[in-house]
Amino acid sequence: MRFVTGGAYNGKKTWVKETFPERFESHFAWINCYETKNADLADVTSVNASTIVIEGVEEGLKEGILSKSVNGEAFFQAYLAPLLEWEKEHEKRKVIMIGTDITKGIVPLDKELREWRDETGRLYQKLFRKADHVHLIWFGIAETL
């Protein structure tokens, strides 16, 4: 699994598309959590694809927190761990997770937003540990950690 992170509007999605063009010629599933409900994440592994991209991981987590008050770990286990299992089943399979770093601003007044921000940090630590490659995107330029 590749984990691609960095600030908002830094060109993470473009970087993924430009760096691995062969993965987006055919047989890929691109899930944007800003448009898709978490429930649909469960079905994605049944798609005939060799590449699965989850864009906006932080938004999926936000939905989990607001609707079911899950934390980062529970969100990971419920929605992301199955993708990693799917990836392991075949050597050609690849999961790419894209998540915006929202952790460095002012502490939000709203309790749920605070929780979301905290849990995003925890979830990203988890993704760092689980990933084979982590890329930090800075206005289109990647630093590989």
Next chain:
Amino acid sequence: MSCFKEEQRTARGISFISGGVRSGKSSFAEKWAEGNKKRDGRLVYIATAKPTDHEMIERIRKHQHDRLLKNESWITIEQERDLSNICGQLRPADTVLVDCLTIWLSNEMFAHSEQRSMQEVQRNMCEALHYVQEACSHLVIVSNDIFHEMLPEAKETKAYVQALGQLHQYIVRHAGAAVKLEFGKPIWMKGGR
């Protein structure tokens, strides 16, 4: 964005310097500009900030004072928006420093007499950068990194963050050198030494 695709010219001689507040980006950018000054060229400082309150006046005064103390002499042009208007004042060997893109964008978005779409604002700014770059020898652009927090709820502020991020991506793509400042330490992301 349409202006990005239509853009055929490849800008040369652009340096981009970004970092958080008080990261030392302005003083680094000034040193970088001075170090790369052309023998026959001048150092031209484009000040985009308009003094609106006491703190801002002090901030500007400090920047002006710092530039005065330098061995190199700077010429300052105050231009809050429509940067292409300054091209007539530039000479081909000049080094031009724009400090900073963040304020310039907000002046274009929120203090411009014309009502324009975000695409138009961005396209005009990209074009202005190319005109300035072509009118001088080296263009140094300073900007703030404001992208590591939750996006603002307000529609206009969110559009501002998006526009700034897209401008940063565009400039980095066209820059010969791109530098990230972390607490005074320059990290070379592209080109440079």
